[in-house]
Amino acid sequence: MFKEYKHLEIEKLTNEIIIYWEKKNFFKKKKKKDIYIIYEGPPSSNGSPGIHHILPITIKDLFCRYKTLKGKKVKRKAGWDTHGLPVELVVEKELGITKNDIGKKISIFKFNTKCKEAVMRYYNEWLKLSKKIGYWIDLEKQYFTFKTKYIETIWWLLKNFHNKNLLYKGYKIQPYSPAAGTGLSSHELNFPGGYKKITDLTIIVKFKCIKNTLPKELKKITGEIYFLTWTTTPWTLPSNTALTVGKNIDYVIISTYNPYSFLKINIILAKKLVKKVLSKNFYYVNSKKELKKIKKNKIPYLILNGFKGYKLIGSNYEQLINWFSPYKEKEKAFKIISSDIVTKKNGTGIVHISPTFGEEDFFLSKKKDIPPMLILDKNKIPVPLVDMEGKFIKETPYGFSGKYVKNEYYSDKNRPAKSVDLEIALYLKNINKVFKIEKYIHSYPHCWRTKKPILYYPLNSWFIKTSFFKEKMLKLNNSINWTPKSTGKKKFGFWLKNINDWNLSRSRFWGIPLPIWRTKKGDEERVIGSIKELINEIEKSVKEGLMSYNPLKNFIIGNMSDKNYDSIDLHKHNLDKIILISNYKKPMIRESDIIDVWFDSGAMPYAQLHYPFEKKFLIEKKIMFPADFICEGVDQTRGWFFTLHAISCMLFNSISFKNVISNGLVLDEKGKKMSKSRGNTINPFKIIKKYGPDTIRWYLISNSSPWENIKFNIKIIEKIKQKLFGTLYNVYYFFYIYAKIDNFKLKEKKILLKKRPFIDKWILSELNSLIKKTDYYYHNYEPTKVVRKIENFVIENLSNWYLRLSRKRFWKENYTTNKISAYQTLYICLSTIYKISSPIAPFVMENFYKNLNFYLKKKSFESVHLSDFPQYNIKAINKNLELKMRLAKKITSMIFSLRKKEKLKVRQPLKRALIVINTNNFKFNKFLNLLKREVNIKQIKFFSKNKLSSVTKQEIKVNYKLLGPKFGKVVTLIYKKINNLTIENIKKIETKNFLRLNINDRKICLSKTNVFISTVYLKGWSALCNYGITVAIDTTISDTLKKEGFSRELINRIQNIRKFFNYKITDKIYLYIEKSFFIDKILKLNEHFLCEETLTSELIVINHLKNGIFSFIEKNKIKILLKKKE
């Protein structure tokens, strides 16, 4: 039932509403019309939810609620991303183990069980948050990525990729920790302390050109020519197979001497880097003669020629360290190629490429068809020159065999004095191939567990050929409505343009296993696309004796019940035991990796429906696909946004979401990222409890656009609670008080708009404009603009203006049409505000709406969330009226301002005010009474400026927009001239519509539209001019006015006493006043007015009043006594 809160107690009402919703189950009472689909970006339930999760949740929820109001059936399935590294790391920490212990100290089964437990723990936290923040989401059919049905869809998708030849096994250079024996994800590299500044030995080496492959102008130079190349990883030099230059970078060939051997050489390097490389002992000369003067510490160099990088492309050089050669296509190696990775900042402008130990090198060599330095081992399997432990392979000559390539890999005891890098440098120096040896400080990633530097190492992985679909993905991206635009066009677009193949493999445990079985040699493989297929294959295997029994035999093929599906578990611990048989009767074992969790989440549109095993039509008839809307943080651009897009483009030739908001981040008050290490995180539950969910929701949406980062500021949250919700409460409470007195229950016929007072017409016009605007902004995914419009309407228009001016209508009159109109108007305003605000503040608005309608006994409206979004009535919108009211407000402010200047209290009535408005033909007649009452002035007159020309001055200004393009610099001269025009000349423009000017002997004719003419002030009046309005007040106060002023003072004293004694606003009183000359004077003219205002039924003036209350009006002492009339 209706409750009268003394103050708005958000926490209390929130809890009540939560219970109310649960009891009535409104979430399920959805209307059935068009479907609106939102995909839940599965929150990875691998950690407790934080304050930053509230932002996307709020955005998602508000659009769901909005669309529901608009009559859509909103599909919003909850989903949970359950796999992945972070969960595994949590569990490792809890168990005190490392990756290497899994499968040894603890079984994979146990480990995975623990992971599942951890996930479910966080899941409960998430549920709690959803409930507390008012996130309505369908939990009944929620999906979990670890469920068998989900996995089966993923397998089906992968099989499809395989069938289309888009799934392949290859190797990719990945961060690898030899000390831990494991590959690292980029996530792990970014752990605190991952990147460390280290000092590396760097060398500049000389690659000898094969002269006849050089361009003509270089061929003719006498003597050997070398490419100078710089490297921070000398140990990769034996694996060098190419050098790269920048196409448009300027290079020079220089004749000089080797600083170690002092032998004459010709070197090639980037022009800009000459001074850096040839520093210290070198000096520049410009003749061959000077070049001959060489001393030990003074080596001359002479620039022989200059050319662009592209000239060198295709030239060959001699292998620097010829210990090994690539096992295939070696004729394509040792070539100059070009790429844009070359910069002019470091090194020599020529970059050494080792495709086996650099990610960029790898991609580049693939693109340019350069073979990697792989050799065949005993088993004829191609391997790189460094093994998995980080050692040079056995076959390496010159004592390098079996040495760790990084000194840090040795234990402290066994660490040699010379690192491999140094030894290689010395080796090259001995054979005269080094030009320079230096030290270099740079940041390098380290394994977070072993603290040792990582290697970039070729690891076997399964890939999806995403690069093949680059163009399609770019094209389809254009049809997605991104908010903000830049994320889609730039961030996402650029990312797609540089797309590489998607590495699916993860050498971990808790995830969806790759459904790929292979023979040892890798010559036969089978990709499993369904459980049915797997069971059939196992049966074959059992028949042939490869397996003793079928571990999935309890599964009933074709039975889609959850019970059947939950009876089996398709995780690694079970799947690894399965051995299948190939067509040629060879055993096949499963590829041991699991799938990148991003594939899990990108596949959610299909996997959440168990496509294509159940309800195929939902996808194929495009009922549940693509989504109308998704929303996640910008950091998901390369994450979920990409994986969704990639899978749908490649397999379904479609986008997977039509509208997307990529929201910004929630930072702390100072704009710093929230993190546990900084200690600036905020517990979402605490903050919700303290300020209420709606306050937080409103704050996050109103403060700045969702895509902007937000600095979480408690003070502003407090303000929203006070100012917006407080005002709303006040307005509601006001309505309630009087509606109760008058027993207003919305029973009367709706009063026609044209029969309502103009102030009602005005607020209804504003209201309809508001509906129109908010609907538009909601529709365009701009919630911030929605709430700002609502705030402005509630605070400025409804509360501070409409209600203030209408108060007397509720308070004074009998139950007239005017009053009913006021009630009806206020009711519709409130009810509309609640509806259009409910998506953002679901609890508070529900509470208001419920109370408003319960009081009116309109039970058909149980919940604001089941109502319809209001339709705006175009006929009710009157822009002219809105503009006039804005001016009226402005005029009121100006009059108050004048009163202040003249020290005239508002209680003191004034004789008259004059107003001049520049805009012509503006009829303010209807506003007069309203204005008069508000500013307490007896007479207000509006004048057109012409009539008042004797007392006003006209000011003239240049219309730059028109004159600027026409006259250019002359505009400033025109401005000067015009500024000094006489009043007569200004008037001439007004009457003749043009004016001739002489500027620099040039005759210029200005038309009226070329200038702005405005009125400035009135002589002899207290006046103010602003916004094209001039306002003046007559400051003379007659005796009558003075008395009336006193009477208002007296009323004020009486009202204060009434209030002090807690009289009800409807209580009538007997008023006793002690007789005095002053009192007589006041009462003479104003007695009736006074009684009316103070609900005095009888006024008694007594000579000597006992027990009265003293008060002062100016210096006059008065004594009053009030008695309530029973």
Next chain:
RNA sequence: AGUCUCGUAGCUCAGUUGGUGAGAGCGCUACACUGAUAAUGUAGAGGCCAGCGGUUCAAAUCCGCUCGAGACUACCA
């Protein structure tokens, strides 16, 4: 290091396709108003629109560079 986003009053933010006195709310100070009053009104203080340069008759707005914040990507040799 690169890419993207952002930088307007003490704080949070507006500022349309460039058009010329740079705005609002909060906070602060003073005064007023008040039968919805922890509200409201008026006035005051507070800004080289991050900095520098350019385009233009005209720049907070467009372009370039620098500085600062954040995100993403990174052994750029």
